[in-house]
Amino acid sequence: MxxxxxxxxxxxxxxxxxxxxxxxxxxxxxxxxxxxxxxxxxxxxxxxxxxxxxxxxxxxxxxxxxxxxxxxxxxxxxxxxxxxxxxxxxxxxxxxxxxxxxxxxxxxxxxxxxxxxxxxxxxxxxxxxxxxxxxxxxxxxxxxxxxxxxxxxxxxxxxxxxxxxxxxxxxxxxxxxxxxxxxxxxxxxxxxxxxxxxxxxxxxxxxxxxxxxxxxxxxxxxxxxxxxxxxxxxxxxxxxxxxxxxxxxxxxxxxxxxxxxxxxxxxxxxxxNMITINGRKMGKSYNNVIKLTELFSGDHPLLTQAFNPMTVRFFILQGHYRSPLDFSSEALVASEKAFKRLWEAHELLQKLPVRETTAAADKELDDKITLWLSELEIFMDDDFGTPKVLANLFEMAPIINSIKDGLIAADAISGETLLLMKKKFRLFLEDIFGLQSVDGKNNETLNAVMQLLIDIRKNAKIQKDYATSDKIRIQLSELGILLKDEKDGGMSWGVE
RNA sequence: GGUCCUUUGGCCGAGUGGCUAGGCAAAGCUCUGCAAAAGCUUCUACAGCGGUUCGAAUCCGCUAGGGACCUCCA
Missing domain, CATH: 3.40.50.620 (HUPs)
Incomplete structure (x- = not known):
């Protein structure tokens, strides 16, 4: 091709x-x-x-x-x-x-x-x-x-x-x-x-x-x-x-x-093609522009909230570049959620342990994943089919989450396929699409502080001291940090 | 007025002559101290009317709506 x-x-x-x-x-x-x-x-x-x-x-x-x-x-x-x-x-x-x-x-x-x-x-x-x-x-x-x-x-x-x-x-x-x-x-x-x-x-x-x-x-x-x-x-x-x-x-x-x-x-x-707003080209002469500073701050009558630049980048990738793309705050909110889900799956995937020699216990699933992965470059080769690439990546998100939660056995797919998956996700999302994490997880100090809070909360939960555990989660939530309990007793966090 | 493009489910948005795109929202269920997240299930659409075809959202024609360019514009 x-x-x-x-x-x-x-x-x-x-x-x-x-x-x-x-x-x-x-x-x-x-x-x-x-x-x-x-x-x-x-x-x-x-x-x-x-x-x-x-x-x-x-x-x-x-x-x-x-x-x-x-x-x-x-x-x-x-x-x-x-x-x-x-x-x-x-x-x-x-x-x-x-x-x-x-x-x-x-x-x-x-x-x-x-x-x-x-x-x-x-x-x-x-x-x-x-x-x-x-x-x-x-x-x-x-x-x-x-x-x-x-x-x-x-x-x-x-x-x-x-x-x-x-x-x-x-x-x-x-x-x-x-x-x-x-x-x-x-x-x-x-x-x-x-x-x-x-x-x-x-x-x-x-x-x-x-x-x-x-x-x-x-x-x-x-x-x-x-x-x-x-x-x-x-x-x-x-x-x-x-x-x-x-x-x-x-x-x-x-x-x-x-x-x-x-x-x-x-x-x-x-x-x-153009970005439109209510079907009309965004442009100075139409008096319907949303400046980038306004977009990032949320300070515009048409915006219900501030938007992260990565949300905008993702939003743009969801449509084909030669089609008009209609903007609305609602559409951007949808992109924000979608990007978050996909990105979290990507981060989870990168953490999954690989046993290289493992054969696929679920051949059918393994084949499906291999196909999806192989299609990514084919879509891009066909005049930059970024929406299709994202669609395939989304197909794999539930699978990643299920493996992580043990709903799909870890050996369902081969070590080789898992490795390929990791590689392709990184390649397309980070290297080619240029997407990056939106939260402050790269901050070492914050990471350490969060780890401390998570330890305290875990302890409280073991003691059934729910007042303390809830307090930590609720107050963090007020600060815009979301703490999630996981099935295996672990906890993860993210910035809202 | 001229040239060209477009019309997809509640919303956004891919798409090819025959096989469920995907996302968001919504509903139900599972998991769970509670939450959140996650998982599973449901929601099958292609502006209208004709035509071509074994078969069209996908090709052709007409009608209607929307848009871009013709002036600086990403």
């Missing part, structure tokens, strides 16, 4: 092969740091983190490039050329770079909590003005861009005559050329479908750089083309991002890079 990825460009699943054996170049459109990240942003960065982890598991050395857009894009094509970032900076009376730094820091903070691996390179747009100018000059030299009033535009009509502009996003070029938009500044362009490579800056515009065409700032799409080319080459393996970026952003990226580098830039285009 080959490893297949759905390629947005061809609209079908394709077997994955990398350009350079053993290596993968992956570019993912990063955040615009003019504001705080919200739940919608969590999806691509968590999903492509899984892609990165899975490719790594497959033995590839991945160069993962994810940009920081700190130069600001236009509020609206052609109009006033207002830089989003400098506009907000004025409102908040901050230096533009101060604002950008603040939100960059917040972004890093949030995605560290999500346990996302940092990109290999995280280039900023402002740090690559030179590369962008160079690229624009090349495109002009090739005859696919023209200057107008100190701005530079890409000639879409000319490009479309020899190339397939619109293929990625399913646009019809004639429709695009005919589209009438009542926007100012359109007269600078030869065609309405043309897009800016460089915009001249109005006097009040704070972020500005010198260029061969006067002072200005780079256009919408050129930064990704320039930085991807610089760090991944003229042609690289994977380009990812939200599907709302397909047009015009990625379509334009293809056009720019193709002209500049004389070849199509990307082998596999991957797009994640």
């Amino acid at each position: 080959p490893f297949k990825i759905y390629n947005s460009y061809s609209r079908q699943k394709e077997a994955f092969t990398s350009i350079t054996p053993g290596h993968v170049g992956m570019y993912v459109c990063g955040p615009t740091v003019s504001g705080e990240s919200h739940l919608g942003h969590a999806r691509p960065y968590i999903f492509f983190d899984i892609v990165l982890r899975y490719l790594t598991y497959k033995g590839y050395k991945v160069r993962y490039v994810r940009n920081i857009t700190d130069a600001g894009h236009f509020e609206e094509e052609g109009r006033e050329a207002e830089d989003k970032i400098s506009k907000k900076a004025l409102l908040e009376k901050l230096e533009p770079m101060e604002l950008v730094q603040k939100y960059t820091n917040l972004f890093h903070w949030a995605f560290k909590k999500f346990n996302c691996i940092e990109p290999s390179i995280e280039p900023t747009a402002t740090g690559h003005i030179v590369e962008q100018i160079n690229m624009i000059e090349k495109i002009i030299a090739e005859g696919y861009a023209y200057t107008s009033n100190g701005s530079v535009y890409f000639d879409v009509k000319k490009y479309a005559a020899s190339y397939d502009y619109g293929k990625l996003s399913g646009r019809v070029i004639d429709d695009l050329l005919e589209t009438t938009r009542e926007l100012d500044g359109q007269d600078e362009k030869r065609d309405l479908a043309d897009f800016a490579l460089w915009k001249s800056a109005a006097p009040e515009h704070i972020m500005r750089w010198k260029s061969p065409w006067g002072e200005g700032f780079p256009g919408w799409h050129i930064e990704c083309s320039a930085m991807a080319t610089k760090y991944l080459g003229a042609e690289f393996d994977i380009h990812g991002g939200g599907m709302d970026l397909q047009f015009p952003h990625h379509e334009s990226e293809i056009a720019q890079s193709t002209i500049c580098n004389h070849q199509a830039p990307v082998r596999y285009w991957m797009h994640n």
